[in-house]
Amino acid sequence: MATEAGRKNVEGLPEKVHVWPYLVRLEFLCAIIVVLALTVWSITIDAPLEEAANPTKTPNPSKAPWYFLGLQDILVYFDPWFAGVVAPVLIIVGLMLIPYLDVNPKGNGYYTYTERKLAIWVYCFGFLVLWIALIIMGVFLRGPGWNLFMPWQYWDPHKVVALVNVDLPYAFGVRSYNMALLFGGAVVLGYFALGTAVYFFLERKAIKYVGFLRMFIKIQLLLIMGGMVIKIVLRLGFNIKYIWVTPWFNI
Amino acid sequence: MNKVKSGEILDDIKKQVTESQVWASTFRHGYADTPRNRVLQIASNVWLHLHPVKMHRHALRIKFTWCMGGITFLLFLSTVVTGVILMFYYRPVGEYAYYDMKYLQYDVPFGMLMRNMHRWAAHAMVITVWLHMFRVFLTGSYKPPREFNWVIGVFLVTFTLLLSFTGYLLPWDQLAMWAVTVGTNMARATPFLGHEGPFAEFVGVTPRYDARSMLLGGSLVGPPALLRFYVLHCIFIPLVAGALMIVHFWRIRKDGGISGPL
Ligand code: HEM
Secondary structure: OHHHHHHHHHHHOOOEEEHHHHHHHHHHHHHHHHHHHHHHHHHHOOOOOOOEOOOOOOOOOOOOOHHHHHHHHHOOOOOHHHHHHHHHHHHHHHHHHHHHHOOOOOOOOOOOOHHHHHHHHHHHHHHHHHHHHHHHHHHHOEOHHHOEOOOOOOOOOOOOOOOOOEOHHHHOOOOOHHHHHHHHHHHHHHHHHHHHHHHHHHOOOOHHHHOHHHHHHHHHHHHHHHHHHHHHHHHHHHOEOOOOEOOOOEO | OHHHHHOHHHHHHHHHHHOOHHHHHHOOOOOOOOHHHHHHHHHOOOOOOOOOOEEEHHHHOHHHHOOHHHHHHHHHHHHHHHHHHHHOOOOOOOOOHHHHHHHHHHOOOOHHHHHHHHHHHHHHHHHHHHHHHHHHHHOOOOOOOOHHHHHHHHHHHHHHHHHHHHHHHOOOEHHHHHHHHHHHHHHHHOOOOOOOOOOHHHHOOEOOEOHHHHHHOOOOOOHHHHHHHHHHHHHHHHHHHHHHHHHHHHHHHHOOOOOOOO
16 A cells, blocks of 8 residues: 555656757647648638729628638627627636636546536536537528528528517517617526526535626626527527617627 | 868868857857757747746646747738738829739749738638637636736737738728628717717717718718728738737747646
């Protein structure tokens, strides 16, 4: 027993090796492979060049570069001020805040799922589903009029999709504009207030050492991310257009 | 004659060369595989010295890093080299840009290859930087003391996308113009600062004077936008991104090398 523990300790010691040659030769090998692959790729496949730019001829569909198609797809569910401006800013700021919001000291410098399940789930969901899956959908399945087409379907530019969406207050029978304004506001603000309250209640023991501000920002970001999913589900499943309509913006 | 036959002359020549003033002033240390030379090889070379001299063995494992940070950097360098070559033939002017592309493709020796390499390296870089970020997340390498380097990284991924996006317009074909139109149309919905955005009426922005027109130099994607995107793409963003990369690499060293389970 004692010897085994001793050996483990020696193995655990920071063993250091010279960067030259151990790392540099790996980098060199890797560089050769990448440059070769890039060269073969560039010899075999030509970059696209369509006809000259023509401001009077709008293609249908008009697609942003592929890496932004996730955001373009969110335009189906959100107005441009959110999908095109606020959402990207929130993504960037949210990503920058990750190291300051995730205070779990475990899983620093090695792969682990069990020690940080929630963090891994949130990141994988955001990256693989909300970002990558939407891009794949945008590239392959979005056709004329930004309608959804299966790979085997003909991209019919005259496809008609009935617009049957209604706003959430309307679906609940609220007919007057001002009441709808109040109802929508109550739903949106209530969602955030309730979500925050529940989180703080469940994690009340953590407030002391994690800190109020940190927990508050974290739950707001998570609620926004969850809210986006809820909105997408409401649209696809229940034909809800807006939840909150105001004179200045709609959500 | 004896010296030639016995091969001694080669040793003589080698001695003459390696002890000459030119050689000694160029190569600052010998090549013999000694620990001292291994250190000097990194420390006295401007290109290699962003590396540490020694590192943990575990950080060599491709299974740990996926090599994605290094490949991203290599692809960035590839776009710099091929991009400079393209700049010799390309004019960011409405009347010329598209025909310069045609010229590059059909008349310039290796022009098509340079264009392909530039474009595919740029696309690949977007993918590898996302994978790099994914791996850094999965290994929890943003945790103390590397928080700040993660923040630099988020700037880097943003600039990588902006580099790609500004370059997308330059071929000045239908694909370019409309993709950038779709992308920049978002700017007019900026709260307060875009003419169709929430609260715009309180600021008084107009289609010809708002966030989008500042980006495009007009109210649509025209020649002024082409010139703006060209300058951003070839000068401003590469310089900023390059500087940030240097900081990024420096911080890896200062934060104690690649993270590990220690
Ligand atoms: C142009 C883009 C980038 C380049 C060229 C780059 C380059 C590198 C390189 C060469 C490494 C060494 C280890 C490795 O290869 O994995 C590294 C590590 C690191 N990168 Fe990046 N990177 C970039 C973008 C990013 C982004 C987007 C993030 C995160 C948001 C990031 C965060 C980090 C962190 C935290 C480390 C330290 C990892 C550790 O200690 O295990 N980098 N980067």
